Amino acid sequence: MTDFTYAVDADGVATITWDTVGKSMNVMNQQGFDDLDRHIDSALADHAVKGVIITSGKPDSFAGGMDLNIISKMKDSAGDDPAKGLFEGLMDTHRILRKIERAGMDPKTLKGGKPIVAALPGTALGIGYEIPLACHHIIAADNPKAKIGLPEIKVGIFPGMGGTTRLIRMLGAMTASPYLLQGKLSDPKSAKAAALINEVVPAGELLEKAKEWVLNAKDADIVKPWDQKGYKMPGGAPYHPAGFMTFVGASAMVNGQTMGVYPAAKALLSAVYEGALVAFDTAIRIEARWFTNVLMNPSSGAMIRSLFINKEALEKGAVRPAGVPDQKVSKVGIMGAGMMGAGIAYVSAEAGIEVVLIDQEQEAADKGKSYSESILDKGISRKKVTPEKKAEVLGRITTTTDYGALKGCDLIVEAVFEDPAIKAEVTKNVEEVVGKDCIFATNTSTLPITELAKASQRPDQFIGIHFFSPVDKMLLVEIIKGEQTGDRAVAKALDYVRQIRKTPIVVNDARFFYANRCIIPYINEGVRMVKEGVEPALIENAARLVGMPLGPLQLTDETSIDLGVKIAKATKAAMGDAYDNDDADEVLFWLFDQDRLGRKSKAGFYAYDDAGKRQGLWSGLRKQYPAAKDQPDLTEVQHRLLMAQVLEAVRALEEGVLMDIREGDVGAILGWGFAPWSGGPFSWLDMIGAGTAVEICEGLKSAHGDRFESPDLLKDMAKEGDTFYGRFGGAAGKAA
16 A cells, blocks of 8 residues: 555656545655655656656645654664664655656756656645655645645754755745744745745646646756756855855844754754755755754654654544543533633634623623634734634624523533632532533632532533633643543543644643642742842743743743732642742732732733833842842752752652643643753653652752652652653553
8 A cells, every 4th residue: 555646647747646545634654755756766767757746635735744753763773873774764865855856857967857846735744845845846726724834843853854955045044044943834825925835726726737837847947946057045155245144143043042952943053054055965964964963862852752742642532531422512601701711712613613601791791702803803914814704703602691591502611710609609500501411611720620510410520621821822721530520521521622623631630730730839939039039030041041931930920920829828728737838928929019910010020111011020129039149050040940840740640630641741831831842841851860850859959948859759760760751651651
């Protein structure tokens, strides 16, 4: 069985069709490369063939990219020298794509080659765009939902199969940088405007136009600019005055954005710079060497595993209860039209689900619906949404104060105030109206699900669904099982999260669940250091330099200081003498008393202008908490901030709150932005080793207290020399 088929028509045009068996979208594997290579050889050797069309058998896409599992196979097959195996495998791929590019032409006269065109029915990502880049012409169907580009940087690698070298030579370093360093994707018309492709045609004319181009192409049409004598890189090569400034600026930009912790970005920039100094065939060898360097870096492997393989597995139902039939949601009732409820209503309606949005006052419910309207209007202004689409989505949202409108709902998502009494009343009122099979979900970030379920007549159908704010932008949804939550409720929640195109993790009930139990200690550790006299700028920069998107003080401002005070009071009341966060509370409560509530009040740890833009750390902070004479070194601050989070993740696994380490890593990155370069807390611990982690914690415990005590699980792993993925990964990644 082959993923590529080959046929030649009566006019001498060969069509190579990519159609990965059993997949909704084409993905490249080793067999696919072999098949493509063989078919190209057939076309070039057949005198009757005048040219080639490379297209897809999938109606709406060309390819989704590479099967990243073949990279690990390349490593495994190389034995004691995996770098050699990777490099040779990459160069074999370059050989195939270079064969397409040269197309049998005479290397001296650049004549006699056969025109090869890529005909893209839709989405073309990664290798799905790198193959077309090697072709002589790219035609895309007018499919506004299609995405074209090179998103590899987002999963810890860079376009390493010719995409980097070819795009730089096509567009120049400055113009190509958003597509390489940010993984920017474009729809077909935008791609044509950016010169990423050559033509956009009606979908029904795609193959006809491709054939027409092949039959009319001349020798000059199939010679790439970089193969022509006198080629000069757009925007200037590094040794050109203009090019020199571009590369100097690019280096500063990359380091400023990545803080030096993402190996792929630095390697990409090196491949571009060094490749721009030499001829094309040498440049692709340089690209392959740097790509090999990235693939051998444990950071890239961890990012690929968490952000591609594990994330995709969770989205496809890796932890869904077996034997439960499809639980697709057709009508959802959302209780509470505040910020969270409004966001949940939008993502549900946008996914095609009928929504009933209820609040105590009709005005509040309507305001909740207007949130969806504002998002859609912004989409229209950016030409990403049509007026028809806006009307369609808004038409699915019914706003009311009448509980009777919930009849027919198969899922309820309660998003009212974080007050157990209010939530209990809503639960009781809803269950009097909905059918006996309706699943009830509470959107809470702190309240135990098992306790809230006591208000329900059907606790087996009661579950927690914790959304992150803003709902329309945050990718993670945390599903929490109460003690009596049944499999159908879990399946319903998972199927719903899949419908709204989010990534789910499933955890057991406990205080703060998983995400919040890890992020709150991070915030508290940063605030505690302020009380100790550590320079606030050192705290914030240490966090960013280790890959956290926001420092703990800025994060507190963003989530609001009054929320932090509320959580601190509730936690202290629940934990009693076991509570040990008084130092951080002192700072938070003092700011609260100064009416500095964070960004929303334009006053917090940071100062803000009248428009709410940060102006730097507030000077009054240092007046209240003077800087200590001896400041800790950067690494100590980073270890405190990281271990505050990581040790909670280990405890969550140890206690059975977290049931799958894949969910622990993916949830950490998507939920609160835990240093994505690390692949997540468990991947980071595997990177540094359990023994090293225990040593770091012993030093922190000695200097800063028992909160840095290593959990027994971590100590045992250090003793045995185990890794988390070695002990708990396996085929399914289970921690049980």
